[in-house]
Amino acid sequence: MKTLIACPVHICKSYALMPWIEAVCGLRPERVHHDFELLWLDNSPRHEIYDLYHKILPVGILTSPEDLPMQRIARSMEAIRWHMLYNDFSNWLSLECDVIPSPNALNEMLVNADAFNLDWLSATVPGRENDQPIRFGFGCSLFSRRFCERVKFGQEHPGQAPDAFVMKIIKELDLGLNVAELPAGVITLKHLKNPDPELEVHW
Numbered sequence: 042m043k044t045l046i047a048c049p050v051h052i053c054k055s056y057a058l059m060p061w062i063e064a065v066c067g068l069r070p071e072r073v074h075h076d077f078e079l080l081w082l083d084n085s086p087r088h089e090i091y092d093l094y095h096k097i098l099p100v101g102i103l104t105s106p107e108d109l110p111m112q113r114i115a116r117s118m119e120a121i122r123w124h125m126l127y128n129d130f131s132n133w134l135s136l137e138c139d140v141i142p143s144p145n146a147l148n149e150m151l152v153n154a155d156a157f158n159l160d161w162l163s164a165t166v167p168g169r170e171n172d173q174p175i176r177f178g179f180g181c182s183l184f185s186r187r188f189c190e191r192v193k194f195g196q197e198h199p200g201q202a203p204d205a206f207v208m209k210i211i212k213e214l215d216l217g218l219n220v221a222e223l224p225a226g227v228i229t230l231k232h233l234k235n236p237d238p239e240l241e242v243h244w
Contacts, residue, residue, distance in 0.1 A: 064141045101124075118194035119193060125189055133183070163222050164181040164230060179204045180232070
């Protein structure tokens, strides 16, 4: 088995990228012969993240960064989905680049998804600016191969968040997918705050 750990990235999240790399490299999958690979998809205006990090880990480039923010994120998620399918990964852990997981996060997500035959297992992520939890987002979600074969990451309108679109599709269509939340307290997630919030508007 092999897991893809991947997410879109942008220069406005640069404050979080090294802590993310350190945390992900510290993940401890306890299963024998279970590997994981990393991938970022840079949708910065001038591919700044690629220039800074491509020698450290695989970084792809979104070819049309002029789109609106949610459009870029949706297109990035769809590109990662195709990468996952064409490179024989068993599942994909979507871990946003400013979400820092505890060392047991990957193992617990895999164990719980297998135990309940889940196609989308979502862990609740704390809000950056307050403690309001973010449920069923892509901050920390494990997608099965079957999920990625049946669900595309898109939008109905340019301002729609891709996670809201996907949840709507799952509720409206009978896709035969099993979806659940990871129980609270199983893993710990930290949502890093931007030390310069004005940069957020450029995502």
